[in-house]
Amino acid sequence: MKNKFRAFLKNTYRVFKTLLERIFHWIKANKIKSAIALLLLIGYYFCLPRTLFSEPYSTVIESSEGELLGARIARDGQWRFPEQDSVPYKFRECIVHFEDQHFYSHPGFNPVAIVNAVRQNYKAGKVVRGGSTLTQQVIRLSREGKKRSYFEKFIEMVLATRLEFRHSKDAILGLYAAHAPYGGNVVGLEMASWRYFGVQPHQLSWAETATLAVLPNAPSLIYPGKNQQHLLAKRNRLLKKLFEEKIIDQTTYELSLQEDLPNKPFNLPQAAPHLLQNIAKTKEGQRIKTTVKNGLQARVNQIAARYYQDYKQTEVHNLAILVIDVQTRNIVAYVGNSPTDMAHQKDVDIIPAPRSTGSILKPFLFAAMLDAGEILPNTLVADVPTQIAGYSPKNYELTYDGAVPAQRALSRSLNIPSVLMLKEYGVYRFYDQLKHFKLRDINKHPNHYGLSLILGGAESNLWDLCRTYAGLSGTLNYFNAHQAKYRTGEFAELNWDHDHENDYGKDIFNKPQLGAGSIWLTYNAMKEVNRPQGDEAWRFYDSSLEIAWKTGTSFGGRDGWAIGTSSKYVVGVWVGNASGEGRPSLTGVGSAAPILFDVFNLLPRTKWFAAPFNDLEEADVCALSGHLAGDHCPVVKQWIPLSRSKTSMCPYHKTIHLDPTGQYQVNSSCESVDNMITKTWFVLPPVMEWYYKSLHMDYMPLPPFRADCQGVTSGSMDFIYPKETGKIYLAKDFNGVIQPFVLKAAHSSPNAKLFWYLGDKYLGETKTFHEMQVEAKTGKYILTVTDESGNEIRRKIEIVSE
Numbered sequence: 001m002k003n004k005f006r007a008f009l010k011n012t013y014r015v016f017k018t019l020l021e022r023i024f025h026w027i028k029a030n031k032i033k034s035a036i037a038l039l040l041l042i043g044y045y046f047c048l049p050r051t052l053f054s055e056p057y058s059t060v061i062e063s064s065e066g067e068l069l070g071a072r073i074a075r076d077g078q079w080r081f082p083e084q085d086s087v088p089y090k091f092r093e094c095i096v097h098f099e100d101q102h103f104y105s106h107p108g109f110n111p112v113a114i115v116n117a118v119r120q121n122y123k124a125g126k127v128v129r130g131g132s133t134l135t136q137q138v139i140r141l142s143r144e145g146k147k148r149s150y151f152e153k154f155i156e157m158v159l160a161t162r163l164e165f166r167h168s169k170d171a172i173l174g175l176y177a178a179h180a181p182y183g184g185n186v187v188g189l190e191m192a193s194w195r196y197f198g199v200q201p202h203q204l205s206w207a208e209t210a211t212l213a214v215l216p217n218a219p220s221l222i223y224p225g226k227n228q229q230h231l232l233a234k235r236n237r238l239l240k241k242l243f244e245e246k247i248i249d250q251t252t253y254e255l256s257l258q259e260d261l262p263n264k265p266f267n268l269p270q271a272a273p274h275l276l277q278n279i280a281k282t283k284e285g286q287r288i289k290t291t292v293k294n295g296l297q298a299r300v301n302q303i304a305a306r307y308y309q310d311y312k313q314t315e316v317h318n319l320a321i322l323v324i325d326v327q328t329r330n331i332v333a334y335v336g337n338s339p340t341d342m343a344h345q346k347d348v349d350i351i352p353a354p355r356s357t358g359s360i361l362k363p364f365l366f367a368a369m370l371d372a373g374e375i376l377p378n379t380l381v382a383d384v385p386t387q388i389a390g391y392s393p394k395n396y397e398l399t400y401d402g403a404v405p406a407q408r409a410l411s412r413s414l415n416i417p418s419v420l421m422l423k424e425y426g427v428y429r430f431y432d433q434l435k436h437f438k439l440r441d442i443n444k445h446p447n448h449y450g451l452s453l454i455l456g457g458a459e460s461n462l463w464d465l466c467r468t469y470a471g472l473s474g475t476l477n478y479f480n481a482h483q484a485k486y487r488t489g490e491f492a493e494l495n496w497d498h499d500h501e502n503d504y505g506k507d508i509f510n511k512p513q514l515g516a517g518s519i520w521l522t523y524n525a526m527k528e529v530n531r532p533q534g535d536e537a538w539r540f541y542d543s544s545l546e547i548a549w550k551t552g553t554s555f556g557g558r559d560g561w562a563i564g565t566s567s568k569y570v571v572g573v574w575v576g577n578a579s580g581e582g583r584p585s586l587t588g589v590g591s592a593a594p595i596l597f598d599v600f601n602l603l604p605r606t607k608w609f610a611a612p613f614n615d616l617e618e619a620d621v622c623a624l625s626g627h628l629a630g631d632h633c634p635v636v637k638q639w640i641p642l643s644r645s646k647t648s649m650c651p652y653h654k655t656i657h658l659d660p661t662g663q664y665q666v667n668s669s670c671e672s673v674d675n676m677i678t679k680t681w682f683v684l685p686p687v688m689e690w691y692y693k694s695l696h697m698d699y700m701p702l703p704p705f706r707a708d709c710q711g712v713t714s715g716s717m718d719f720i721y722p723k724e725t726g727k728i729y730l731a732k733d734f735n736g737v738i739q740p741f742v743l744k745a746a747h748s749s750p751n752a753k754l755f756w757y758l759g760d761k762y763l764g765e766t767k768t769f770h771e772m773q774v775e776a777k778t779g780k781y782i783l784t785v786t787d788e789s790g791n792e793i794r795r796k797i798e799i800v801s802e
Contacts, residue, residue, distance in 0.1 A: 048162040052142045053179060057082045057285040058191070061276050063294035064332075064498050068200065068269050070276040073185075074285065079195070080187040082287040083178035088202040091189060092173060093247050094213035098238045100134040104169050108135045108160035134176050135160040141179045177201075180216035198266035206248055207256035210238045228261055235261070271297050274336020274349040275496060289498040291330035296323065296602060300333040303598050308338035311575065314585045318578045319592075320350035321599060322466050324494060324570040326473045331496045332569075333599075337578070345578035354441035354459035355574065358552025358588060359413045360561045361434070363522050365454055366410045367472070368433050369425050370518035371511075373643040377521050378405040378626030380652070381417040384687045385744075387723035391451055393419045396553075402692030403684055405626050407525035413551065415455055422454045430454075436513055437468045437491060456554045465563055466572040467494050472519050473565045474504075476609050479516035484614035486511050517615035517641040523548035523565070527608075545600055546608045551588030558582040562592035568606040571599045617642055622650040624682050632680035656681050656702065664706035671706070683748075686718040690746035704749055717754070717787060719795055720744035727798045730778065738775075738801075745770040745785050745793070757784040 057080050059072040074080050096103045102110055110133050132140065132153075139159045163172060182192035189212060193201040197208050204212070214234040236257060243253040270276075272292055279288055300321055307319060317340045323333035336349035369375045383401040386393060393415045400416070409417035422430060430453065431446040442449075442458045449457045471491035478487055489505030491513065526548035549564030560575040575591040577583070585591075619640050622633035627650040629635045640647075658677040659666045666676060683702055684692055693699040721744045722728055731739050745754060747770060756763035756772045759781045763772055770785075778799050786792045 048159055048166065049142075052138075052163075052175065055080060055179075057287075059276065059280040059284050060287040061272065061279055061292075062287070062289045063271075063292050063297065064290065064330075065294050066289065067294040068194065069271045069290065069292060069294070069297065070273055071191075071268055072276055072280050078185045078187050079191045081178065081190040082285070083174055084190060084201075084287075085174075087170065087173050087177050087189075088204070088209070090204060090206060090209040091177065091201060091213060092170075093242065094206075094209050094238060095134070095173070095176070097241050097245060097247070098210075098213050099137070099217070103134050103173075106133060106135075108162075108164040109133055109157045132156070133160065135163055135172050138172055138175045138179070139163060141176070141181075182212070182215050194268055195265050196262040205256065205259065206242070206252055207235065207239065207259035208262075210235045210242070210256070211261060214238055232261055271301060272334050272336075273347075274351065275331070275334040277336070277347075277349055278352070279496065288496075290496045291325075291328070291332060291498050292334060292496070293332045297333045299602050300335055300599055301339075303595060303602075304335045305339050307575075307595055308340060311338075311591065312340070314583060315581075316575060316577060316583050316586055316591065317344035318348075318350060319573065319575045319595065320462055321595065322351055322462050322570075322572045323599060323603075324466050324470045324572075326470050326477065326565070326568055326570060329467070329470055329474070329492055329495050329502050331494055334496070348578045350574055350578060351462045353578075354461050355559045355576070356456045356554035357458055357460050357465075358456040358554040358559060358561055359415070359418070359454075360460075360465060360550055360552035360563060360588075361454055361458070362410055362413065362418050363526055363548075363550050364433065364437070364468075365418065365422055365425065365430055366406065366525065367514050367518045367522040368430065369406075369421060370521055370641050371514045371643060372425070373641065373647050374425065375406050375421070376621060376626055376628070376640050376647055377407045377525060377638070378621065379647075380404065380625050380627075380684075381406050381409055382420055382688055383409065383414055383417050384691055385720050385723070386416050386420065387721075388419070388423060388451060391419075393451070393455060400691040401695055402688045402690065407521075407528070410522075410525045411528040413529075418454045419451050422451055427451065427453060433513075434458075437464075437471070439464045439468065456552065456559075462572045462574050463494060465561075466570050467491065469563055469565050469572075470494070470570045472514065472522075473567065473570060473609075475511075475514065476516050476519045476523070476612060477567060478504075479612050479615065480610045482507065484516075484612070485509060486516075488512055515615050515641060515643065516612035517639075518643075520609055520612050520616070521639070521641065523609055526550055545597065545605070547600060548609075549593070549596060551593055553586070553588045554582075556582035557584050557586040560586045560588045560591040562588050562596040564596050564600060566600070566603075566606045567609050569600070569603050571596055571603075573599070611639070615642055616640065622653065625650045625652045627651065652682055652684060653680055654683055655679070658703065659706060663703055665703050665709070666706050667709050670709035686716050686746040686748050687720050689748060690720065701748055701750060704751075717745055717747040717752070717785065717791065717793055719783075719785075719793065720746055722783070722795060722797050724795070727800055730799060730801045740773045740775045741799075743772045743774055743783065747787060749787075752787050755786045757786075758782075 055078070056074040056076055058074045060081055061069045063069050071081065136156045139156045177189040179188060181187060186192050186195050189201050192212050192215065193199060193204055196212070197204060211231070214231070217234070239253055239256050242248045243250065248256070271294070275290065275292065300323065304319060304321055311319070317338065319338045321333065321335040322331065324330070325332050334351070336351050337346055340346045370377070380403040383395070383404045385400065395415050396413070404414060404417055406417070406421070427446045427450060431442070431449070434442050439460045441460050441464070468491065475486060475490050478490065479485065485507045486509070487504040487506070488508055489503055492502040492504055495502055527546060529549055529551070547564040547566050549562060552561035553559070558576055558580055561573070563570070563572045573592040573595045575595070576586060616639045618637055620629040620635045621627070621638040621640070622629045623636045624634065628647055630649040630653055632653040632655055633650045656665055656679055657667065658664065658679060659671055660675050660677065662677055681702060689701065693701065728741055730741065743756065747754060750768065753765050753767050754770050755765050758774060758776060763774060766772060776799055778801050780796070780798045783795045783797050784792060
């Protein structure tokens, strides 16, 4: 066997060697012919352009399920969709039987068809038949504008054979389907299917497919709505041929003949026009499969349309909604604007537009301070009239609580506690934290924003804010699911491309941004935010929607925000006017929050975030102050972040000594130690106490010292207004008369008398309510207040005229 195989190899080698020798001999003897043949071969190889069609395409976006979301017309004004991966079976059968029955067997041209066409044209004295194959028609479409002639026909034949070498038959059919003319500015099967029947090509019936198969034969003469009988006859002839060739059965044939031709053109779906506008900036002329869920997008569009109809009655004309899948950061619904009109900027995409943040950044500060160990969830924060370097923040309701737990201040979105927390944390530190979150519109120097940064003094956009909340939720989910690990790229960009996957970086044990414990505690506080009207009793229902959410309202009612997150989704809503016009009725909780909850009700219910116990510890916390419990505090157990090192012990509990009646404080100068009653007392600073006790009936001010006690001070006091080294501006009434201003103070003793002095001038005394109305000239003064025990407080003030 080995000898036979060797003999076979030798014989084969001998044959090929002889053949090559003869070829080289012929080339040597026929150099000119060989050169010509070689040039012809090279010319034939390169005669077909690498890119057959250079026309611009429409930008097309599809849902994650492959449904058309919208399209944008091509730059040349034609509706020309990019080529699809395959041609529907019905269209393939229709077009082959109508145009080129031998398509799958010829080499690019059909000699018999050409001869028959020449004969018929000669007899008729004009062109009545072309004889072109589908491959030749593809070449003709790619050489649009060339004058029709027999020489051009010959070129098309040559190029057609070359095209057959390059592409498969199905690929050639795909080129034809994508570039066939369908009348007007409609090009290609897919666009024609949407334009004339309002469905995708694979959803067409046999009659509809046959109609589109015959249309390119004479698109300038025949198109829906005109020459109906001519079009009907051509369609029915094709249907009959399909029946005769047993492509369709008799029932299908008879039913297809009964179908009407299209008349009124259909509009293309435009389910996400602003996302399409966004994508077209970088993917013009491409077909993009997005991450958007078609059914969800449709229902979110309905919600947007319904609220737009309501809000436009109050001259609020624009809104935007963004829905994010936390795990993938995929955009699953994108409503860039309400279905308004041109007069109200309907084409403006609000989602990436910078708008005043209102209170929407407050959770970031709360989480940052928890993470830094500078507060605990219920640490009392002052809520009193405040003036800092001329800046006087006010709560939305223009009320004061005196002192309020930090997480309650967040859930109620109180402004003064937030400003005081930012002052303690530091504007620069908080600004750096926001830069780590990549909030790109917060790009000015921290001094430009100052303390107003937390109350809407900065601008951001719905895209960045939703991305940040998705990053926080992703941090918490990943920590719980991956053995207390974080990812370096957790705050990844949002994604709308179905074929793209985000890179979240590598696993690490050190938190790159905020710890999971502080995020979880922040979300628990945000879960308690007051619900919109009609949903106040949410806690009493087992099926109630558990989300962490926050609203925001910018100054002047220009922007209403609501952003919420579950463990699976982030939903962001903005409501307002794209022009920046404010409306008094516009608020985050009243305008944006109802939309937020309606959208969340479309989404699958998910479990609440699991507690990240690896980043929490259970600690003894003062039940009243929220600080770490001291020796004299009533204690409750509470989960707090591991980074508690900087948190102080409770400063508000002190030990006092009372007389046997319990009505007065005493000391050893006036009472025997054996008779003293020792108690722990919760005592707030005077100004905090003044407002706190009016809202907390169980708060007990310190008892006064008994009159016979020596070496004691009776109570403490402080200024409510003016604040430290503040300026007082004199206002005028409508008649130009300068109005008096009011000074305020607080004293820990409810029955204390206070005596007021401005410079050397005695102003008078106050009791119970310590407010003094003053008329004074401009200038710098020392304001002095004393009580009956000789306690004194002073403040430098400057009175200026506006």
